[in-house]
Amino acid sequence: MTISTSTEIAGVRFKNPFIMASGTFGFGKEYARFYDLSLLGGISSKGLTLHPKAGNKGNRVYETAAGMMNSVGLENPGVEAFLDGELDRMTSWDTAILLNLGGGSVEDYREAAERIEADRLARIRDNRRGADMIELNISCPNVKEGGIAFGIDTGEARKVVRAVRAVTRMPLAVKLSPGAKDIAEMAAMCEGEGADAVSLVNTFTAMKIDIRKRKSVFANGYAGLSGPAIKPIALRLVHQAAKAVKIPVIGMGGISSAEDAVEFIMAGAHAVQVGTYNFVNLRAGAELERDLRAFMEAEGISSLDEIRGIV
Template structure:
């Protein structure tokens, strides 16, 4: 039975990684999960300089999910390389670094800084965070802007580039095609869906940022639909995510056309979720006599 997959020439031992921002750089979940068992670790978004993020409250629960407006707090690329990448050095897993910025130059600075880092296997470009005022989603909601930033990053990147797409668009297929045409090696989707919650007793917004990105099991059908539409539109590999908590969820994404999947908010609910998803996929393959996981990718009829 083969669970290995390959994205842009990078081989993962299995198709499971984590949603950026839900797992730190692995350090905080090291106590719960053997990181060597993951297909890849995807780090929290990192910028060229430290970002303080948004005021609190930054998180709130909603029915079947949660909203967050962390605002991409991060320690900056220098600390990230010295501490987080160093921590990941000893693990036998692929490392995907999520990159954020306020301007194209910010992104390019980080991408260039990472070009000599041997431990970085892939780059995921965050053009879809809904919680920051400049940058991020501004590059991910118009096909022209996505094309421009993708091309610019591809000029400077040494590692394969995954463009992380926002669901907060009219036509996900158009965005997927734009990323592919601009040279992206892969796409990942979906980032969180912009939402809002109001505290009726205090008559205030539940989040200081007013809006936040929704994640959790409640968004899964939207995510599966978008992954399917993207898979119909492009040939580059897709990392599917959005509400995955179990192997059954992950398999829906794979059948819809995802080569790999990310477990996100489910880590907060169940710190062992990633390993259980990996084991559950293997069980499914055994039960259904699937020799190679590649036979399941896009196999929905």
């Protein structure tokens, strides 16, 4: 039996459904020491912003009983430095590249997207490969609107999606927050505003208190929870989003086995992202693809299309 693990999203081909999630894989070079990254379906870059960010002070990560918490604060070199320095290395690997984009205001998102679009056009002229897709992270605080997260309110999120869609022709996936008031409504809005896909979920807001110091472990008080602890909830949200839209859904949240990935695909996902598990298993991407093939062979599944959205 011939087995195909490939999938396609907005004209971008992924040789398998495994995309390494933003913030857990850097720009890939650290993991390239452990296995051939061309085995991956794709890589979502570390979150980028218009200007460089130093990130949060104090503790940035904390291990939990079934995952981890992080408060990194989008430390990154900025869009321009990434386009000029890191992107060529990432595109040297035979895998799809998603450029994860965050921002603190609609204007920041728009200007960063304009620079990304200009880079895309320049690379086309020079016959150089560029990023394959933008993954628009709308879980960032809206600084100009009193700290409201774009990803929570559909009206606020609409402003960002519309602004970015207006200035770039790149395939656009919108990364949704689990804190959205109505995940189905949010996904449908993204589709209506021209998004080519949605990805979900981002981390859940959580807290850890140091009972001896009598204060939060994190300088900002709260942090993002990821890992196996969130998987059942993430799976439910992916299922709800997939039922609400016709565009592809990229599922994520606690995936640490091929079986986990299959659950998300059965819930309607076209592809999945692997995050926290990369810290547990430095060769996660290569092993998950191998295990998925073994599962499909054992179950007599020749293509992911046979099981996608069957639940």
